[in-house]
Each structure stands twice: as structure tokens, then as C-alpha cells.
Amino acid sequence: MKKLQKEKSIMLLLCTIVVLVTIIGIGVGAVFIHPKDILLSLAGVDIGPNGFIIQQYRLPRIIIALLAGSSLAISGAILQGIIRNPLASPDVIGITKGAGLAAAIVIILFPHAFILARPIAAFVGASIVAILLYLFAYKTGLRPTTLALVGIALGAICHAGIQFLLVKFPVDVNAALIWLTGSLWGKGWEDVWLLLPLVLILIPLTVALALKLDILNLGDDVAEGLGEPVGITRMVLLFLAVALAGSSVAIVGSLGFIGLIAPHMARQLVGNKHRLLLPTSALVGMLIVLVADGLGRGVMPPVEIPAGIFTAVIGAPYFLFLLKRLQTKS
């Protein structure tokens, strides 16, 4: 019991940090807004033109950062759980790439398409990759290694498609490139209303299934021995992971590395129990996206740097550090 106490306080601490960074993050940008004004504005007090900036631009963006960060991180935690491979993530098994290819097709080939076409296409792209993944891996009973390898192969095919489009239509790639890097630029309340309901349904559902992930982690034989229908459970969890990653990628683009490193960081903090790991991953994911987007807005205003560049800058070195640690361990 005592041990759990420690983890709870870690989570509490993380929560506090997320809240603090959120408030500071709202202040960062082309116009710096004092935290006191931010709190006043959030409480409904009129603080003049800055209030408009907060309500109209910063707040929806920050909310999107929280939603996307948490769903990508949880998606990664689920995938690492079911594939039982610490290197699994929505990027690695091709889901993000599928979304990327579909979105790039819409952006580049149909510049006149209606605005919602891009997020819809991205979500459909992610789903198609997931379905193919499932079909190809089904015969082997969705064995973790098969899932990972098929995912990597599908991702590579999609990536080739993206590259083809980029080379073939160099002048049209501007918009596509921003999306492919992942950016929260220009996100507004409409995007919040698209993403919020999905996340509010999917994340609690996943946390409710946390125990199943723990059972799967014991290995297929033990899990089956415990009476767990391994194949079905894995399918349900895979579906949740794809839905979470797909919906947030549809809005913010292929924001990389979060699904990979957030669960890892969380594991260092609270260990392997998914009941704790999933919410902690979500908090870490939120924090990474918040910081990345805050930096993107604040480093050299009015120039905006896509958040995806910062997640890669934070993510890649951490990932290398992790690999090094894994190596020395084994």
C-alpha cells in the first residue's frame, strides 16, 4: 500500500505541473500575457484585447494540445502493451503514416476540397492501415511480432506514397509538409469540438480495460490460462489505440515520438501497472505537446515553428538514451 502512495503523489505532482504549464503556455506567443490576467480571463473577467486572444486562439490550441498529447500517449501505451515491445507506437506500426498518406493526397491533389476533407481522410487512412494490419496479422492469431512487422511494412508503403507525392508535386507540398510535421497552428474551437467527444469516450474506456493489458503482458499462454480470450481482447485494444491515434492525428497531423516516449517516461515514474501507467502516460504526453507548442509559438514570434519539430528534438535524444539503457541492461 505504501508503494502506491508514492505513485499517487507522483501523479498528483504531474497533474500540478500540467496545470501550471497550461496556464503559463496560454501566456506565451506573439503577445505575452501575464498569468494573473490569464486566470482573470479564464474566470470570466474582461481583460481587454488580450482576453480575445486567449479565448479565440490560445485556449482552443492549448485544449487541442492536451487532447492530442494524451490520446497519442495512451495509444502508444496500449500498443506497447499488446505488442509487448517497448518500441511500438502509432508511428512505428504505420497508423500515423496511413493517416499521413491519405491527408497528403487530399491536400495535394484536391486543393479545392472542403475543409473537413483532410481530417476525415486522415482518420480513414489510419483506419485502413489498421484493418490491413489486422487482416495480415490475423492468421497468426495477432502475434505481437507479426503485428509489429506487418505494421512496419505497411508504414513503409505509405511512406513511399507520401514521398512520391512530395517529389511529384513539389510546389503543392507546403501545406502538406506542415501537416506531416504536426502543428497546432491555426487550430480553433471547431477542432476542439471534433476531438473532444472522441477523446472523452475513448480514454475512460481504455483506462477501464487497463487490467486486460496487464493480463496480456503476462504472455499469451498465461493469459489464456487465466481465461482471457486473447485474440478478441487484443483486437478491442488495437481498435482503441487506432481510434485514439487516428483522431488526434487527423486534427494535428503526424506529431511524432509522443506515442513512443510518453509511455516510456511514464513507466520510469510509476512502473508497469496499466491502471497507473495509462493516466500517467496521458499526463506526460500532454506535457510534451504543451511544451513543444509553447516553444513553437514563443521562440521567435511572430514566426511559428511546427510543434512536431520540437517533439522530434525532445523525442529523438530521449529515444537514443533509452536504447542505450536497454542495451546496457541486457
Add this chain to the structure above:
Amino acid sequence: MKKIYFMLLLSLLFVLAACGAEETNPESDEEQQEQTEADAEGETEEQEGQSQERVISHEMGETPITGTPENIVVLEFSYVDALAALDISPVGIADDNDSERIIEPISEKIDDYTSVGTRKQPSLEVISSLQPDLIIADLQRHKEIYDQLNDIAPTIVLASLSADYQGILDGFEVIAEAVGKEEKGAEVMQAHDEKMEELRAQVPEDEERTVLPAVVASSGFFAHDDNSYTGSLLASIGLDNAIKSGDERYNKINLEQVVEFNPDVMFHMVAGDETVVDEWEENDLYQGISAVESDQVYEVNRNMWSRFRGLISSEQILEDAIEHLYGE
């Protein structure tokens, strides 16, 4: 297989577009009628500076604009050129945070402005803080934030990035209408046409050399073919592009392709200190290209030749080209 899907999607899109057009047509007719009526009545009103509503149709629909916009924010260099030609100075420009990118004849014409960030991701916060009454955006770059821009101020969306020379001229007319300076716009257009005639007269009838404008960077050689803005502009005064059959503009091509197109004249818009051409120069293949053999490779200003895409810059480009081709 892929092609079939594309065709299916395309036809679906056309059907959708047709439906949409049918729905809006009667409306726009009405609006047009209203507008002509308003025009008839408003002739004198305009001179008195009174506000009247105009409906501007552009790439993303129709936007009503009242009166004469004073604070205009533009998100592409083309529109800076267009406004400068109309003697208007924008309050905000997406200049990639580098005022050096604004070419001289235009920077002389406009007053100080506020940078609203990059053309790729202009800062909505800064745009709104300028309290504009008109925003001009690009279809490819800013489609996604159209709604947010419209919340700030009436926004018109034009094709600049993907337009050829004629497309730029069409865009200019829309801008002139949007800022309520149609008459001035017509004057500028006429002066531009005359200038173009004059420039065209300097190109001999029997000019047979083919030209190839291209951005040369460390990442590659980007040819601007017959359909591109620069390509179509040069073609309009009788300088034929070396690449006619291209189905894409600004195509990244390799040395072998340049050799195959074998242009007689090349205009290099140099980006960066080291470019692929530095490597190619040591190659016999490159030395065999007609333009290189006859020493007709000219370095030109990339900002002017490819970023601006406007009336003023068009004239400058052609003067530049003629100077290179027929000057001393």
C-alpha cells in the same frame, strides 16, 4: 487501379461541385443584380466616400465588403505587389519575418508594416491585433484557417502559389475590386498592358532560343516550365520555355533531364551559397547544354523572379530578361 480511384474521386468531386454551384447560382445572380443596381446608384456615392457593399467572388466563395478597406493584411508577396501597384500600403505582411524579401521597387512604394510571421504559418494573433478590415490569403497555404481569418475580417482567398501569369492578372482584378479601386485597377492594367507591348516589341520576331527559368538550390534544380508563373510570363513576350510537355510546374529535375530539354538560355534563381549546379559544373554533360556552351546562363534575383508574382515584378523580370538577352 490507382488511376481508376482517382477518376472516381474526381468525378464525385465534380458532381458535388456542380450541385453546389447550382444551389448558389440564383443567389449570386441576385447579388450581382443588386450590385449592378448599387453601382448605378452608387457612382456618385463612391466619390463621396460613402460605404456600399460589394460582393467579391474568390476561390473560397463570396465575401461582401463594405466601403474602402484601409487596414489590409496580406499573406503572400503577390498581394503586396498588387496593392503597391494600386498605391495602397498594407498594414501587415506575411514576409517570412525577413523584410529583405520585399524587392526594392515595391519596398519603396509601401510604408512601414508589421510582419505577421511566415507565409506558411502566419500568426493569427498578430493579424487580429492589427484589426484589419480586409485580409488577402492564398488558397493552398491558408485554406485551413479561412474560417478563423474570416472571423477577424472579411477575407478573400486567391491562387498565388499555383497561378500562372494570367492567373496573377485575374487575381489583380479581384484585388482591385475588393479594395474599391476598380478604376485605378483598370488604369494600372492598361499601363501594364502597354508596358508589356513595349517589352514584347524588344524581342525579335524570329527569336528561336528556348529559355528555362529555374530555382537552383542545394536540394535540387527546380525547373519552372511553360505552365508556371515565370515560364508563362516569359512565353507571353515570345520567349519559349524549354519544357512544354510538363504536367507539373516547378518540377525538380535532374541533370539528365536538363540535358534532354537542352535550353538555349537559363535563368538561375539562386537559393543559398552552394547549389547543385556547383556540382554539375564539373560534369561534361552539363557543359554540353546549349545554354552553358553558348555562355547564356544568367543568375537572377529569386525574390523578384519567383516569390513575388505580381504586375510590378512581372515587368521587372522581363526588363531583367531582355537586358540579359539583348543588352550590351
